[in-house]
């Protein structure tokens with residue numbers, strides 16, 4: 001029998017207890033051994049809950065119990081989740097987690113500790129909810145040089161953007177709905193301001209390029225400034241507006257960013273709606289591979305955590321863990337050199353009878369599509385660097401700029 005402890009009995013933690021109970025037979029048939037939930041750590045009491053008798057409040061009971069060999073951490077936040085994970089690994093217990101904040105900030109260190117103690121540190125649920133992405137990147141795509149990773153990595157914001165685009169719903173109403181459904185972070189600013197997606201893209205970039213970049217250091221722009229007008233201009237040009245985490249290599253150095261982007265309708269990411277996530281990987285050997293599924297929510301995320309529990313138990317005699325180290329300044333590409341096509345939206349100045357030819361002259365770049373609605377002008381430019389965008393935007397009134405994918 002293998003004893004498992006659950007840290008954190010919130011949305012995902014309670015989902016893990018449910019999956020381990022409801023699919024007990026399926027899981028145990030795969031492992032040929034019994035999997036028992038011995039403790040559930042939480043600050044709260046859960047009167048009437050079927051798992052009530054397992055709830056404890058003292059982490060040291062788990063740490064000091066030699067019968068517990070696998071710990072599933074779903075507490076959220078960096079502390080004490082990082083500290084508890086580290087202590088468990090040092091005590092020779094495998095740790096599995098959905099906590100992207102801990103993986104994105106401390107993943108390299110925790111993997112080293114796990115390796116040193118011959119146990120597992122696994123984090124399939126930290127990116128893409130229920131979508132298998134970490135294990136495929138480590139195993140099935142291991143022979144590829146990953147050219148580029150682009151993904152819709154946050155279910156809450158994709159849900160909000162979908163409802164805004166299809167139902168004209170208000171930002172606040174949809175956010176409340178997403179929180180109610182258990183998609184949003186406890187502080188939803190992490191969702192809508194892009195930090196959650198930033199944590200996820202640095203994890204994917206670490207698997208792709210071997211360097212873990214601090215999520216707080218990458219360019220991160222959320223969805224709070226997107227208006228219905230922006231969505232309409234984008235749709236008129238044939239694009240969907242989505243929050244995208246993107247990583248690629250420029251001159252041998254890794255670049256990660258999060259921002260709303262215009263996705264051409266021919267790109268499969270454009271049709272990913274609601275709470276679903278999608279990740280498009282471009283490998284030099286395999287070509288483009290798409291991963292798609294529920295990106296947040298209790299049972300989908302718990303499904304990924306439980307897959308890691310199964311993996312940790314099945315390979316308790318030694319497991320191959322992902323390899324990456326903390327990135328240094330030298331490993332990170334200069335964001336100002338990043339180049340892609342753009343959509344500018346800005347105010348017409350005075351009575352100017354602006355057309356695309358005049359705009360090309362004013363802006364000093366080639367323009368593809370062009371549209372005017374009342375006082376607002378929108379246009380799509382050729383590819384240009386971030387540095388060039390700043391120069392052009394500085395000349396325009398009330399200007400917004402979106403990247404194209």
Ligand code: HSE
Pocket residue numbers: 126128129153154155156157183184185191196295296297
């Ligand atoms: N708040 C996250 C999201 C949960 O909406 O995607 C899953 O990581």
